[in-house]
Amino acid sequence: MKFRVAILSAATALTLSACGQPALALDNPVEAPAAARKATEGYGLKTAIFAGGCFWGVEGVFSHVKGVHSAVSGYHGGTKRQASYNLVSSGITDHVEAVKVTYDPKVVRYDELLQIFFSVVADPTLKNRQGPDRGAHYDAEIVPLSKEQRTVAAAYLGQLKKSGLWKKPIVTSIEPARTFYAAEDYHQDFAAKNPRHGYIQRWDKPKIAALKKFYPKHYRAEFKRD
Incomplete structure (x- = not known):
């Protein structure tokens, strides 16, 4: 694992990122608007893929x-x-770090997952980086796995671009689905298994806190599967 050497002022806290680079500052979450185009996916579990920086x-x-x-x-x-x-992590592949999410659309819709994603997970104005992590493998991407998801994702990105919530252009892309490969076992449930890890404390714990603050009806404290 590679770390860049950074020279920081005494007032700047440094936390080394296990997913990539030194952490310099905490990005402020932005509460994205509810989607105008609601997802209609029927009954049964659905799956979607999200890439938004370090998969932890x-x-x-x-x-x-x-x-x-x-x-x-x-x-x-x-x-x-x-x-x-x-x-x-070396940056020499065509992969991005991503997460395959399986969900019940009768409990949480795809458009609501998108709203959560852009509110507390990924900054849609960043290209080839998120938070402290740099490289094309940390790009933010939406990977719909159905026609309905693609329609909803396209409509939502268009809505975000018109919202004026971000000062910089929105660059998050919608990518075609390819084969998803699960990461090594030690990466699975990493935040839950390693709550005191420096990266988790500095970067991921605040995201979960923002989820609880912005979307209390969607938040569950227990780290478990339904």
Whole structure:
């Protein structure tokens, strides 16, 4: 795992990021608007893929959302041969760190997952980075797995671009679905298993707190599967 050497002022706190780079500052969450186009997905569990920087935080947030049955950290966009943490974190593959979320649309709709994602997980104005982590493998991407999800995602991104909530242009992309490869076992449920880890404390614990603050009806304190 590689770390960049950073020279910081005495007033700046430094936390080394296990997912990538030194942590310099905490991004402020923005409460995204409710989607104008609601998802209609019927009955039964559905699956979607979200990429938003280090998968520890993405998985950690969605695991605290009511209606989410599983959130699996993994790799999306590249080949099976490339799907290992050592290769992906080096930045030489076509993968992004991503999370496959399985959810009950009768409890939490896809558009609500998008709202949560853009509120407390990913900054949609950043390209090839999120938070302290740098590189194309930390890009924020939406990967719909159905026609309905793609329609809703496109409508929501269009809505966010017109909202004026962000001063910079929104650059998060909607990507075609490719094979998702689950990450190594030690990455799964990392935030829950390692609550005192420096990266989790500095970057992911605040995201979960923001989820509770902004969306109390969707928040569950227990780290478990429905």
